[in-house]
Amino acid sequence: MDAPTPLSSSGEDAARGAERRLMAEAAAGGQAALAQVYDLTSAQVFGLILGVVRDRTAAEEVLQETYLHAWQHAADFDASRDTIAVWLCGIAHRYAVAHLRSVEAEAEAEGGAADEESYADRLSEAMRSLPPEQSQCIALAYYAGLTQFQIAARTAQTLAAVRSHTRAGLSGLHDHSQRARPETAATRTPEPA
CATH class of the missing domain: 1.10.1740.10 (RNA polymerase sigma factor, region 2, helix turn helix motif)
Structure with a gap:
């Protein structure tokens, strides 16, 4: 397409x-x-x-x-x-x-x-953990302020591909932040008695 x-x-x-x-x-x-x-x-x-x-x-x-x-x-x-x-x-x-x-x-x-680590360092690390097409879509959307249509035009991708990469990238950033977050007493799952 x-x-x-x-x-x-x-x-x-x-x-x-x-x-x-x-x-x-x-x-x-x-x-x-x-x-x-x-x-x-x-x-x-x-x-x-x-x-x-x-x-x-x-x-x-x-x-x-x-x-x-x-x-x-x-x-x-x-x-x-x-x-x-x-x-x-x-x-x-x-x-x-x-x-x-x-x-x-x-x-x-x-x-x-x-x-x-600083927030900026953690964010940079998380962005580097993503595949290039996902980090590119996120950077263009959140740092350059482009719409998904504009990203598609700029990167010569379909709109569906941009949406997919953005969604997968955001999910990857969330997963990375959850893995990197230190476990606290409030977030620990209680062990069965």
Whole structure:
């Protein structure tokens, strides 16, 4: 089966032009444009952040930092390179990783996490444990913010293959995290009496 055909260039050009105009208005301080960017992208951006930091309160703070940065640097947005969502997801990922590093540095300074691997290290190890096609689909979806259709077009795979690789990869990451998690009294299965 052939890979799906990408959007027509005229439709894509129109979408990029609309995003370019929206970000130009945001760069000029347009409140309505800022609100529209937030409404269109915040759910996706928040999902990415929450997946990295794993704490809702921290994710909300990182989301706020992400949009503050984006609004202060709206003029830097280049519609020929990225969509608004991909651009914001890149900013969000950097802030989320910086937050994790800050938390880990504080914990190490307090002596609490000196022996533990960092979350980023564990995630990298888990991603390396996956077959390449699975880790590629997950990376493109969660770090680049691409849809499964966009991943299929970019990697010349069928949409069904992308869905299958993503599902299997997420399952593999879950299994890896379960194997790597130290057993605690709360998670131990009681032995029969």
